[in-house]
Amino acid sequence: xxxxxxxxxxxxxxxxxxxxxxxxxxxxxxxxxxxxxxxxxxxxxxxxxxxxxxxxxxxxxxxxxxxxxxxxxxxxxxxxxxxxxxxxxxxxxxxxxxxxxxxxxxxxxxxxxxxxxxxxxxxxxxxxxxxxxxxxxxxxxxxxxxxxxxxxxxxxxxxxxxxxxxxxxxxxxxxxxxxxxxxxxxxxxxxxxxxxxxxxxxxxxxxxxxxxxxxxxxxxxxxxxxxxxxxxxxxxxxxxxxxxxxxxxxxxxxxxxxxxxxxxxxxxxxxxxxxxxxxxxxxxxxxxxxxxxxxxxxxxxxxxxxxxxxxxxxxxxxxxxxxxxxxxxxxxxxxxxxxxxxxxxxxxxxxxxxxxxxxxxxxxxxxxxxxxxxxxxxxxxxxxxxxxxxxxxxxxxxxxxxxxxxxxxxxxxxxxxxxxxxxxxxxxxxxxxx
Amino acid sequence: xxxxxxxxxxxxxxxxxxxxxxxxxxxxxxxxxxxxxxxxxxxxxxxxxxxxxxxxxxxxxxxxxxxxxxxxxxxxxxxxxxxxxxxxxxxxxxxxxxxxxxxxxxxxxxxxxxxxxxxxxxxxxxxxxxxxxxxxxxxxxxxxxxxxxxxxxxxxxxxxxxxxxxxxxxxxxxxxxxxxxxxxxxxxxxxxxxxxxxxxxxxxxxxxxxxxxxxxxxxxxxxxxxxxxxxxxxxxxxxxxxxxxxxxxxxxxxxxxxxxxxxxxxxxxxxxxxxxxxxxxxxxxxxxxxxxxxxxxxxxxxxxxxxxxxxxxxxxxxxxxxxxxxxxxxxxxxxxxxxxxxxxxxxxxxxxxxxxxxxxxxxxxxxxxxxxxxxxxxxxxxxxxxxxxxxxxxxxxxxxxxxxxxxxxxxxxxxxxxxxxxxxxxxxxxxxxx
Numbered sequence: 090x091x092x093x094x095x096x097x098x099x100x101x102x103x104x105x106x107x108x109x110x111x112x113x114x115x116x117x118x119x120x121x122x123x124x125x126x127x128x129x130x131x132x133x134x135x136x137x138x139x140x141x142x143x144x145x146x147x148x149x150x151x152x153x154x155x156x157x158x159x160x161x162x163x164x165x166x167x168x169x170x171x172x173x174x175x176x177x178x179x180x181x182x183x184x185x186x187x188x189x190x191x192x193x194x195x196x197x198x199x200x201x202x203x204x205x206x207x208x209x210x211x212x213x214x215x216x217x218x219x220x221x222x223x224x225x226x227x228x229x230x231x232x233x234x235x236x237x238x239x240x241x242x243x244x245x246x247x248x249x250x251x252x253x254x255x256x257x258x259x260x261x262x263x264x265x266x267x268x269x270x271x272x273x274x275x276x277x278x279x280x281x282x283x284x285x286x287x288x289x290x291x292x293x294x295x296x297x298x299x300x301x302x303x304x305x306x307x308x309x310x311x312x313x314x315x316x317x318x319x320x321x322x323x324x325x326x327x328x329x330x331x332x333x334x335x336x337x338x339x340x341x342x343x344x345x346x347x348x349x350x351x352x353x354x355x356x357x358x359x360x361x362x363x364x365x366x367x368x369x370x371x372x373x374x375x376x377x378x379x380x381x382x383x384x385x386x387x388x389x390x391x392x393x394x395x396x397x398x399x400x401x402x403x404x405x406x407x408x409x410x411x412x413x414x415x416x417x418x419x420x421x422x423x424x425x426x427x428x429x430x431x432x433x434x435x436x437x438x439x440x441x442x443x444x445x446x447x448x449x450x451x452x453x454x455x456x457x458x459x460x461x462x463x464x465x466x467x468x469x470x471x472x473x474x475x476x477x478x479x480x481x482x483x484x485x486x487x488x489x490x491x492x493x494x495x496x497x498x499x500x501x502x503x504x505x506x507x508x509x510x511x512x513x514x515x516x517x518x519x520x521x522x523x
Numbered sequence: 524x525x526x527x528x529x530x531x532x533x534x535x536x537x538x539x540x541x542x543x544x545x546x547x548x549x550x551x552x553x554x555x556x557x558x559x560x561x562x563x564x565x566x567x568x569x570x571x572x573x574x575x576x577x578x579x580x581x582x583x584x585x586x587x588x589x590x591x592x593x594x595x596x597x598x599x600x601x602x603x604x605x606x607x608x609x610x611x612x613x614x615x616x617x618x619x620x621x622x623x624x625x626x627x628x629x630x631x632x633x634x635x636x637x638x639x640x641x642x643x644x645x646x647x648x649x650x651x652x653x654x655x656x657x658x659x660x661x662x663x664x665x666x667x668x669x670x671x672x673x674x675x676x677x678x679x680x681x682x683x684x685x686x687x688x689x690x691x692x693x694x695x696x697x698x699x700x701x702x703x704x705x706x707x708x709x710x711x712x713x714x715x716x717x718x719x720x721x722x723x724x725x726x727x728x729x730x731x732x733x734x735x736x737x738x739x740x741x742x743x744x745x746x747x748x749x750x751x752x753x754x755x756x757x758x759x760x761x762x763x764x765x766x767x768x769x770x771x772x773x774x775x776x777x778x779x780x781x782x783x784x785x786x787x788x789x790x791x792x793x794x795x796x797x798x799x800x801x802x803x804x805x806x807x808x809x810x811x812x813x814x815x816x817x818x819x820x821x822x823x824x825x826x827x828x829x830x831x832x833x834x835x836x837x838x839x840x841x842x843x844x845x846x847x848x849x850x851x852x853x854x855x856x857x858x859x860x861x862x863x864x865x866x867x868x869x870x871x872x873x874x875x876x877x878x879x880x881x882x883x884x885x886x887x888x889x890x891x892x893x894x895x896x897x898x899x900x901x902x903x904x905x906x907x908x909x910x911x912x913x914x915x916x917x918x919x920x921x922x923x924x925x926x927x928x929x930x931x932x933x934x935x936x937x938x939x940x941x942x943x944x945x946x947x948x949x950x951x952x953x954x955x956x957x
Contacts, residue, residue, distance in 0.1 A: 110671055110813055117673050120738065123858035218668070224814040226668025234652070234660025237544055237834030239551050304554065362820065365799045379544050379827040380658040386796065387817030397814045400671030414848030424557035 091124040093407040094161045096187075097131045098153060098178055099168035103192055103219070104131070105141040106396030107166060112142075114400075122404055124411065130156035141392075157182045164406050166399055167191040176200050183207045183215070188415055190402040192219035192395055198296035202306060205420055212416030214409060216402035221294045222247060222371045224397030225387035231301040231375070232422040239378040240302040242342040242523050247294040249369035249390045250278045250285035251317050251337035255354065256367045259325045259334060265318055277369060287316040288337070288352040295339040295350055298373075303343055304423035307350045311431040313494075315353035324444065324515060327472070327486050328356050331442075334364045335517065347430035349437050353518055356442055361522040376523045435495030440469070440519035443489070445504070446482035446512030449475075453509040454485060460507075464500040466492040482511045488519065525558040527841040528595045530621075531565045532587060532612050533602035537626055537653070538565070539575040540830030541600060546576075548834075556838055558845065564590035575826075591616045598840050600833055601625040610634050617641045617649070622849055624836040626653035626829055632730035636740060639854055646850030648843060650836035655728045656681060656805045658831030659821035665735040665809070666856040673812040674736040676776040676957050681728040683803035683824045684712045684719035685751050685771035689788065690801045693759045693768060699752055711803060721750040722771070722786040729773040729784055732807075737777055738857035741784045745865040747928075749787035758878065758949060761906070761920050762790050765876075768798045769951065781864035783871050787952055790876055795956040810957040869929030874903070874953035877923070879938070880916035880946030883909075887943040888919060894941075898934040900926040916945045922953065 097104050111118070111126055119125055131144055132153040150156055157165055157178060165182035167189060169175045175196050180203075182189050189208065191197070197204065197220055208215040218228045222245075231240070246252050250272060257268040269286065272278035284290045292312045299307040317337050328335050333356035341350045357364050362384055366372040371389025376382050388394035409415035447453045454473060461468060467490040474484040501514050531538050545552070545560055553559055565578055566587040584590055591599055591612060599616035601623060603609045609630050614637075616623050623642070625631070631638065631654055642649045652662045656679075665674070680686050684706060691702040703720065706712035718724045726746045733741045751771050762769050767790035775784045791798050796818055800806040805823025810816050822828035843849035881887045888907060895902060901924040908918040935948050 106813075114671060114673050114812070118671060120859065120861055121670055121853070121857050224668075224672070225817050226664045229663050229668050230660045233839050234658075234663050234835055235831065236555055236838040237548060237552060238658070238831045239548055362796075362799055365796055377831075378548070379540075380831045381822050381828065383659050383819075383821030385817075385819055388815050393813040394815065397669065397672045397811075401668055404670040405667050408852055409848070412848040412851030414843065414846040414851065417846030417848065418842055419555070423555050425554065427554055 090119065091411070092127045093124050093163050093410060094127055094129045094159070095403060096129060096156045096159060096162045096165045097168060098156070098165065099170070100131050100133050100140055100144065100149070101168065102392045103395045103399065104168045106392035107168065107399050108142045108144060110393065110396040110400050118400070118404060122407055124407060126403060126407065129159055129162050132156040153178060154181065157187065158185045162187060163410055164188045164190060164403055166403065167193060168399070169193070170195070172196055172199050179204055180207055183211050183213055186211060186213060188214040188406045188410070190216050190399055190406060192217070192399055194220040194290070194293040194297060198293040198309060201297070201300060208420065214406045214415050214418070215420050216406055218402050219395050219398035221297055222373060222385070222387065222389040223391065224394040225371060225385050225389065226401070227373050227385050228301065230385055231298070232419070235375065235377055235380065236422060238380050240343070240375060241378060242376040243298055243302055243340070244363060244374040244520065245294070245298065245339040246336055246363065246366050246372050247339050247389060248285055248291045248337055249371055250282065251291070252366065252371070253277050253369040254286065255317060255320070255335055255337055258320065258322060262322050262325065264322055265320060286318050288314040291337065291339040291352045295341055295352060298339070299341045299348060299350055301422045302341060303348050303429060304421070304427040305348055305429040306426060307348060307431050311350065313351040313353070313434045313437070317354045319515070320354055321515070324517060327442065327444070331356070331488065332359055333357060333519065334359055336363060336366070338520065340520065344432065347432045349432045351437060356517050356519045358521060382522070435493060435498070437494045438491050439494070440491055441489045441497060442517040442519055443487045444515040445485045445510060447485055448509045448511055449483045450509050456507055456509065457485060457487070457504060460500050460503050461487070461489070464496040466496055466500055524553065525845070526561045527558050527597050527844060528561055528563045528593070529837060530563060530590045530593060530596045530599045531602060532590070532599065533604070534565050534567050534574055534578065534583070535602065536826045537829045537833065538602045540826035541602065541833050542576045542578055544827065544830040544834050552834070552838060556841055558841060560837055560841065563593055563596050566590040587612060588615065591621065592619045596621060597844055598622045598624060598837055600837065601627060602833070604629070606630055606633050613638055614641055617645050617647055620645060620647060622648040622840045622844070624650050624833055624840060626651070626833055628654040628724070628727040628731060632727040632743060635731070635734060642854065648840045648849050648852070649854050650840055652836050653829050653832035655731055656807060656819070656821065656823040657825065658828040659805060659819050659823065660835070661807050661819050662735065664819055665732070666853070669809070669811055669814065670856060672814050674777070674809060675812060676810040677732055677736055677774070678797060678808040678954065679728070679732065679773040680770055680797065680800050680806050681773050681823060682719055682725045682771055683805055684716065685725070686800065686805070687711050687803040688720065689751060689754070689769055689771055692754065692756060696756050696759065698756055699754055720752050722748040725771065725773040725786045729775055729786060732773070733775045733782060733784055735856045736775060737782050737863060738855070738861040739782055739863040740860060741782060741865050745784065747785040747787070747868045747871070751788045753949070754788055755949070758951060761876070761878070765790070765922060766793055767791060767953065768793055770797060770800070772954065774954065778866065781866045783866045785871060790951050790953045792955060816956070869927060869932070871928045872925050873928070874925055875923045875931060876951040876953055877921045878949040879919045879944060881919055882943045882945055883917045884943050890941055890943065891919060891921070891938060894934050894937050895921070895923070898930040900930055900934055
């Protein structure tokens, strides 16, 4: 039986999952592929480190360059992460004429154009299903399944840690810091959770999604990103009362004038299927011209779910190698990128939830309403709560019709200067199922 | 720019959608493919029939054989439906060395082996994304996305008409016949609804799913099929009370002894994501070894959603043609089918909901419970309702722990003979999220 040779770069969590999956599912993989996938080399930084899987020590090496260049290797699987060592390794593999499978969203969102162009020049494949939503085959759905359609909008829950934290906050009424600490103890959140709860990880993934959906590169600094760390239990109570749940969304939409891309916690109606995506699970909701809405759901992180994507990519590249088609099928959904402008943040439109803390004085609501009206922000509903304790500010909660980020920013700045407003406003965007 | 020539067989609903999508999305399709898709011929039965789209009359013909054999055609798109004319046309196209795109689930579930083997012999592609869940890219997800994983169980809402009817019955408490009549008036259900509400259409799709998931051919007569036409509003009330909704499910599971496949209305817990799939929408819930659960959702029927699948297949085959890989990539997920036994219906296991109509006499519940116990059917909960009117039978509703179809069948037969049991038992299987 033919063998496809693979070099793994990295033997951490995902690398161990890849080794385990190749072993556990070897019979099924061989029956599907008509070939054996053989790991020829595993490059690691530290030979002495304890590993989660048994690997023949004779193939483990710290010599990354030699592992990449081996004659008996067809595919290099990059599982190092980050943008520097990984970039060098991937470009080196491509330079050696090796096909690449990578799980590295940071690499592709920052150096994607360089990597794909090098691969096209060298006639090699770069596959990256694991970069977004792990084993849920989102990349294939967008690149092949919806190749005939025109994608108009995508709404993704693409960070499992954030979704887990918001689900816990909603279901148990617990504050952010408590849930985060528990998630860290349970291993759901990193010791440094910034990339997850700050939205940066979701922005990496959104950049890859916009490439697939709209054929355009959206640089990370053009994606507006708000984390989930400023949410408090009281906002979950209001969300529930208004018929919403709060989800950590990555949103991209196409407009005549360009593409919008943003990451922020969002109130969405309870009857939208995305609202039922709980815990650490991920999902992507796509609205396209001819199909209408479609949704893709599953585990978006973890050792084995991520390994599914990597090994499925290895299998598909192997099929291409056997069909002598490797390097000749499109890696992005567009043959040539069709770069589109990215809309300025100030022009983006949403509905909004706003919570104000004000002194219990007559006329305050009128002042707020006037400032909003002056900025073309039209109020949908208002709830004013009396002070629960004498010294506390009164809470005014407003939901609005659609307005622009620019107008909202200016209005909030002016509201912040009102003498009766004694707390910074809390603002959460609202999205409806398109 | 290179052109890929296409012949359409059939210009009904789906054929018209394909023409419309190729026209409306031509710029995006060209940007993605780097080639133009040109419809060279459209074979129809009746030239005089009114059409939903404008097609150059000079390419419309009743000469199917000539349309298939044209030298300037690479891909034949079969949109005739049925198993006879369509089978001949597809085999003829393959014989002429043409690649085939088909939306025909009946053809593939009955003649799939013959079609795929002919295609493999002739080195041509047969793509069929539209055969299951229309434009939702289920086929690609199973064949490529989960190629590395071992699929254990699939639960599909794969018939939109049935899901629409059950959703209406649940939400409005209306009887089956009323909702069906309304669905027929609105065009959601065919004049002859048997294939939809009787479960036959879902069985066709399930046969294709078992091929993709387990590499085995399950003949239609080995799939146990119950329609949704015997459900009554009172069963929806009990479902709701017990925390369930009733969904029309196609289920396939792998066991050590073989594969099980069945289609029937099923009570599932409200918090399972499948329970939130309402109206005419479809979804497939897949449980696999390494990824765990994943779900794929969207429109499973309709002119444009079905066209999305067909044209995406045309694009992918065109990509293969350009890469000179057409005919060399796997069309089924397994390179060689790994035929597995199909479990006999009597051995399948479920939990059950059972509703009995009995005379209001002492000891009846004991008699029922004894018969169930004698057949190793263990009761989970019982509800007994007093007669609402004097002459009416008393209602006893039971949910059970897991039991076999065989034992349940025997028990119900015996219960039917009890003097106090005056109505045929209503039985609905219960499934939990795996």
